[in-house]
Amino acid sequence: MAIKVNKFKCGYCGACVGVCPPGALELVETWIEADEKCTSCGICAKICPVGAIEVSR
Numbered sequence: 001m002a003i004k005v006n007k008f009k010c011g012y013c014g015a016c017v018g019v020c021p022p023g024a025l026e027l028v029e030t031w032i033e034a035d036e037k038c039t040s041c042g043i044c045a046k047i048c049p050v051g052a053i054e055v056s057r
Contacts, residue, residue: 015049
């Protein structure tokens with residue numbers, strides 16, 4: 001996984017899921033999961049309203 005989601009900050013709004021170009025993010029019950037399609041583009045981190053996503057390249 002190329003992203004880290006801080007589960008204590010994340011409000012599980014799904015904004016990141018909607019903007020992910022390769023469709024690598026999924027909202028599963030009360031957490032965000034990324035699969036192997038993640039390209040570390042950083043769009044999810046930029047759109048997150050609470051800054052819960054960190055991109056590792």
